[in-house]
Ligand SMILES: [Zn+2]
Ligand SMILES: [Zn+2]
């Protein structure tokens with residue numbers, strides 16, 4: 103849509119330029135009986151360049167329309183915006199990144215690799231951790247995948263210099 107609007111605007115501009123130039127040429131030639139004029143060349147974009155196609159510029163006289171030369175306007179190439187995430191990766195599915203051209207409908211996509219399972223989603227305790235031993239749990243990912251996980255040791259609970267749970271003195275709180 104934006105491409106068409108821009109193209110249309112340029113064509114209108116070129117048309118107005120051309121029409122005005124020839125209109126004034128008519129006016130000039132009607133007032134000047136000699137019919138002689140010095141060619142005055144202007145650049146008219148006859149075909150605007152797009153991202154992928156070359157455009158064309160015509161250098162022509164504003165009075166008689168004589169074409170001096172036509173030049174190729176090189177294609178501009180796509181102008182991409184930032185990548186943005188259209189779909190986040192999960193442990194089951196790849197995600198997707200997307201970017202598009204600011205000037206046309208061209209777009210590009212890129213895959214985001216499948217993410218690791220998150221076993222901390224829900225952990226079933228098999229063996230409780232204590233302040234001296236690690237415990238064992240069954241970690242569950244939100245997708246249903248399971249894996250045994252280690253449960254961190256608990257903190258000692260000291261009172262009067264000794265742990266209430268394991269009895270170790272506070273100075274040597276590790277075995
Ligand atoms: Zn001329
Ligand atoms: Zn483009």
Ligand SMILES: [Zn+2]
Pocket residue numbers: 193194218219220243244245246247
């Ligand atoms: Zn998972």
Ligand SMILES: [Zn+2]
Pocket residue numbers: 233234257258259265266267268269270
């Ligand atoms: Zn303890």
